[in-house]
Amino acid sequence: MQLLKLAKQLPQAEYLKGIQPVLVNPYVHPFVRSTIFEELVTLKIAQPIAVFWFDQVKTAIPNEIPLMETSPKIQAVQQAIQQTLADDPIFAEQVLVTSQLYLACLYPFENEVLVDSDEWTTLFLQELGLVPENQATIVSENSQAWFSKLQELVAKLMF
Numbered sequence: 757m758q759l760l761k762l763a764k765q766l767p768q769a770e771y772l773k774g775i776q777p778v779l780v781n782p783y784v785h786p787f788v789r790s791t792i793f794e795e796l797v798t799l800k801i802a803q804p805i806a807v808f809w810f811d812q813v814k815t816a817i818p819n820e821i822p823l824m825e826t827s828p829k830i831q832a833v834q835q836a837i838q839q840t841l842a843d844d845p846i847f848a849e850q851v852l853v854t855s856q857l858y859l860a861c862l863y864p865f866e867n868e869v870l871v872d873s874d875e876w877t878t879l880f881l882q883e884l885g886l887v888p889e890n891q892a893t894i895v896s897e898n899s900q901a902w903f904s905k906l907q908e909l910v911a912k913l914m915f
Contacts, residue, residue: 759820759844760844764896771797772801772803772805774825774845775792775796776805776806778792778806779792779793779806779807779808780806780808780813781808781810782811784808785909785912786809786810786860786861786862786909787857787860787861787909787913789807789808789809790824790860790861790862790863790864791860793805793816793818793821793863793864794823794824794863794864795808795885796818797818797819797821797822797823797864798823799818800818800819801817801818801819802817802818802819803817804816804817805818807864807865809865810905816864816865818864821864824856824859824860824863827863827866827867829867829870829873830859830863830866830870832870832873833855833859833870833873833876833877833880834852834855834856834859835873835879836873836874836876837851837852837855837877837881838852838912840877840881841886851880851881851884854880854910855880857910857913858880858903858907858910861909861910862902862906867880869899869902871898871899872899875895875896875899876903878895878901879895879899879900879903882895883903883907910915
């Protein structure tokens with residue numbers, strides 16, 4: 757990440773040229789790729805950018821994508837978590853930080869996965885043991901499979 761900070765000091769054309777191989781490298785962690793892509797959103801880059809995203813290379817135009825913190829789908833999940841855990845704001849903050857790591861791995865194509873924010877809220881709460889098994893909401897196999905992938909990716913970040 758230190759190298760990425762230094763790279764931001766380059767002229768924009770050189771920066772874009774330098775980060776492109778990182779964005780399409782399947783061995784770079786999705787969190788790193790999403791962080792780089794979000795920087796391109798901040799820079800309002802108007803050209804298509806290729807990004808390796810879960811076994812495929814996809815293209816997006818950064819200035820057409822909201823920042824992670826303003827993504828409607830990500831906001832919906834985080835607002836639902838806040839509402840559910842409103843009685844314990846400290847714990848809610850811990851859950852939000854964890855969810856941000858998970859959801860950042862989906863960016864900038866989170867809309868393809870976060871179809872139902874209630875389902876994703878349930879997944880985060882179940883992961884923490886906050887939903888009794890007998891009261892668990894049924895979650896689609898697709899969402900559960902994505903959540904499992906994200907668990908593995910975040911575990912790699914945390915060693």
